[in-house]
Amino acid sequence: MFSMVSAALVEGNRLEITQAEGLVHRNVAVPMSILWQGPQYFLLGAAEVFSNIGLTEFFYDESPDGMRSLCMAFSLVNISAGNYLSSFILSLVQEFTARGGSLGWIPDNLNEGHLDRFYLMMAGLSLLNILVFVFCAMRHKCKEAS
Template identity: 65%
Template sequence: MSAAALVEIKRLQLARELGLVDKDVAVPMSIFWQIPQYFLLGAAEVFTCIGQLEFFYDQSPDAMRSLCSALSLLTTSLGNYLSSFILTLVTYFTTMGGKTGWIPDNLNEGHLDYFFWLLAGLSFLNMLVYIVCAKKYKQKKAS
């Protein structure tokens, strides 16, 4: 999310320099600016999925391995619903009083970068909660 925020800052800066802020047109910026964020997101997804499967098969009881894999997919779907809820909240609170908001129809007028920074901050808080839970976790003894 931080990489996406930095790219969005660059895109908004380019839109201001070219006078495109009030116009509903695309900013002439190469699509290749998105490579770092997609690379990071893809790598994180791969490591997370493999780590989850390895954890479930190693640490869960034999009879619950399939259930744990299913619960892993359930958490993904719940995360998508949570993402939609966060987007709805951000839209509601940033458009109060007739303001443009962070995510308007014309992205050149908005601040999508603020939304990405918010998601980066929430991800950081999530990582802190994960670290606390991971420190308290007791491994299953090898059988």
């Protein structure tokens, strides 16, 4: 969620530079350092490391002894399904925002788009995901130690 907020802030800054330099309708690079993307990639990488370790630990501890490999495989299938869902969401956003002659949030020329809105929407979905996770985690009962 913090990575998406960071990406939205950087994209908003990039769009402001685009406006100030008069590059909105030109398909050219914006004079902005690529290092602005560093914080969001750091946050995303740290989140993936911590979540994958926690996911592995959870499935190893909570699955029956004879099903640990299968449960680990299901966790990886879950990650791949999430990636497909992200692609589907991206397609839906473009479909719903590019109506009525509008270019939408994610046009071919990003200088004319609003990718920052997409990042904020993804941050909102991440917040919703965290709330559902906390709801489920509070009701989870750990496996009995054998």
